[in-house]
Amino acid sequence: MTITGIAAIGAGLAAIGAGMGIGRIGGSAMDAMARQPEIQGKIQTSALILAAFVEAVALFGVVAALIV
Template structure:
C-alpha cells in the first residue's frame, strides 16, 4: 500500500470511529430528556436547556474527529 492510500484509510477510520460515541451520546441524551419531560412537564424548560447544552458538548467531540480526519487527509 502506498502512503496516500493509508492516509485516506486513516481519515475514514478517524471520522467513522470518532462519530460513533457522540452519535450514541446524543441519542441517549435526547431519550433521557424526553423521559424526564414526560415525567415532570413543569421542568421541561430547564431540562431542554440542559439537554441542548449537553448535546453541544457531545457534538464538539464529533467536530474534533472531523478536524483530525481532515488533517490526516490533507496534510
C-alpha cells in the first residue's frame, strides 16, 4: 500500500468520524428539544456551534492526512 492509499484511508476515517459526531449532536439536540421545548433556541445555537467544531476538526484531519 502506498502513502497515497494510507492518506485516503485517513481522510475517509476523518469524514466518517465527523458524520458520526454530527449525527450524535443532532440526535441529542432533538431529544433535548423534545424534553424542554422552551429552551429550543439555546439548544439549537449550541448544537450548531458544536457541529461547526466537529467539522473543523474533521477538515483538519482530512488536510493532515492528504498532506502526508
